Amino acid sequence: MVWTQRFEREAGDLLDLQDEVAAAVVARIDPDILLIEAGRAQVRAGAATGASAYELLLRAIPAIHRLDQAGFLAAGDWLRQATALEPDYAPALAWHAYWHVFLLGQGWAAGQEQEAMAAAERLASRAIALDPLDAQALTILGHVHAFVHHRVEEAAALHRRALALNPNLAMAWVFLGMAESYLGEHAAALRRLDRYRALAPCHPHAFFFDAARAVPLLLLGRHAEAAAVCRAAIALQPGFSFPQKVLLAALGHLGDREAAAAVRARLLAIEPGFTLEQALQRTPLRLAGDRALYRQGLRLGGLG
Known part of the structure; x- marks a missing residue:
């Protein structure tokens, strides 16, 4: 079967x-x-x-x-x-x-x-x-x-x-x-x-593919929905750094500092030394407004 x-x-x-x-x-x-x-x-x-x-x-x-x-x-x-x-x-x-x-x-x-x-x-x-x-x-x-x-x-x-x-x-x-x-x-x-x-x-790559949905949700200002998508993806694959980053940005915008601190710790365990500058260098986001929103969320989430 x-x-x-x-x-x-x-x-x-x-x-x-x-x-x-x-x-x-x-x-x-x-x-x-x-x-x-x-x-x-x-x-x-x-x-x-x-x-x-x-x-x-x-x-x-x-x-x-x-x-x-x-x-x-x-x-x-x-x-x-x-x-x-x-x-x-x-x-x-x-x-x-x-x-x-x-x-x-x-x-x-x-x-x-x-x-x-x-x-x-x-x-x-x-x-x-x-x-x-x-x-x-x-x-x-x-x-x-x-x-x-x-x-x-x-x-x-x-x-x-x-x-x-x-x-x-x-x-x-x-x-x-x-x-x-x-x-x-x-x-x-x-x-x-x-x-x-x-x-x-139920695709085998669902841990990645499901997480992709969080990006447009975050950038449309639907931060709580983006966070929920990221948490579901992380449950499938806790070692995948991508949804940790989007979740951190979403939590930053939501003002949930305690949850953001836990996510930041998990992210840095996967990628030690990961910085806000590296996040902005890696992201392919084209629009200045989208990059600013992502940057602000990560900064509010405590990423330096």
């Missing part, structure tokens, strides 16, 4: 229901099957010698999701091995680029931020060159452009291209929503994120 869900609609909507069921199956089945295969690869890992690039990729994916630092760094080694074994294996290149995005976002690049940024761009671009019709690789490249290099308009175009190829790719809906929010289009961003939630509400 991979996945079950019950759909209830009026009897006259059968054609729409067929489309909805088909979209949900496409959105859910690929990531779920991938994680099942990854679990099998983990079981085989102890006895296997000479693992293939595909097996190495499967070992890496759950470690990326768990975000335990030691396991996450091991995943980077497996992905390097996979791309060394098969330099033209586009999925491994795309996942390795995605790994670098988390490495940077978690503050784990250890003084090698520029090298990690360049690697993310190179790996994602190579994946697209090898397979221009790989929608996931396209949207990963888009996210690299947006988050790593702050080339947000280019990112949005890549996400739209990915959705033209696969309109049921949950990751692309999320990353397009994030890009639109970076550009100040927060209402549009929420609509994209609504589409993701309709397609794949």
